[in-house]
Amino acid sequence: MERPGGVHEDDPPGGHRVRPEHAALIDGEPLPRERIDSFLDTPYRGAGNGATSHNAPAPARRQPEAPSVARQRRRWATQVVVTDELARRACSQRGLTVPEEVSPASVLAVAETDVADLGSIVAAALAHSPAARTLLATLEAEQTVPESAVRDYYDRNQDRYLTPDALRRGVTPFDGADPQDIRPYDEVRDHIARELRTAAGRQAFFGWLDQARAGVTYSHGHEHPGDPSHPDHEHRH
Numbered sequence: 001m002e003r004p005g006g007v008h009e010d011d012p013p014g015g016h017r018v019r020p021e022h023a024a025l026i027d028g029e030p031l032p033r034e035r036i037d038s039f040l041d042t043p044y045r046g047a048g049n050g051a052t053s054h055n056a057p058a059p060a061r062r063q064p065e066a067p068s069v070a071r072q073r074r075r076w077a078t079q080v081v082v083t084d085e086l087a088r089r090a091c092s093q094r095g096l097t098v099p100e101e102v103s104p105a106s107v108l109a110v111a112e113t114d115v116a117d118l119g120s121i122v123a124a125a126l127a128h129s130p131a132a133r134t135l136l137a138t139l140e141a142e143q144t145v146p147e148s149a150v151r152d153y154y155d156r157n158q159d160r161y162l163t164p165d166a167l168r169r170g171v172t173p174f175d176g177a178d179p180q181d182i183r184p185y186d187e188v189r190d191h192i193a194r195e196l197r198t199a200a201g202r203q204a205f206f207g208w209l210d211q212a213r214a215g216v217t218y219s220h221g222h223e224h225p226g227d228p229s230h231p232d233h234e235h236r237h
Contacts, residue, residue, distance in 0.1 A: 084129035140201025
């Protein structure tokens with residue numbers, strides 16, 4: 001049975017085996033545990049005013065955390081670092097120039113909206129990894145949004161394009177808004193196209209990541225947080 005986030009260590013690709021000093025094998029090449037430790041030690045500004053055990057690799061808090069929470073943070077952090085490494089390789093294969101690494105103390109904050117839209121792992125990976133951001137931007141630029149899709153979105157979401165005056169009067173398209181209460185298509189067309197291109201780019205990124213993870217074998221204690229083979233598994237977003 002296929003498991004979340006890649007292949008488990010008892011079924012590794014190419015017959016390779018991970019060693020205790022490895023967090024994972026990526027297409028047979030080791031990912032050192034030190035990279036996970038470094039990420040876990042990074043000062044981190046999570047979504048909102050704090051971070052949860054599932055969506056933040058924050059350093060040890062004032063109160064000791066439960067062993068199950070620590071294990072899940074390590075698994076979560078492994079996914080972020082693996083995504084960064086996969087993105088670096090993808091950028092190299094595509095000949096993309098990746099900006100210099102940010103310093104560990106400058107890891108970007110993860111917006112709550114990004115966590116909601118992308119899931120905590122992908123949102124944190126994009127905040128942490130210049131390579132992941134470069135790849136996502138490239139995939140987004142490659143997307144073509146047909147005019148028919150833009151127009152269809154406009155027609156199906158008239159409530160999003162009410163004029164300020166109509167909003168003040170409490171008008172809704174469902175109650176029979178007049179044509180002058182809706183912003184013209186030409187006025188919002190470019191914004192809609194950008195939104196749809198962004199959504200398509202993210203979908204392409206998810207598809208790439210799912211495929212790339214197939215070549216990952218995890219060491220014990222570094223499995224995907226949602227892998228049902230370990231007792232602490234959870235799969236929240």
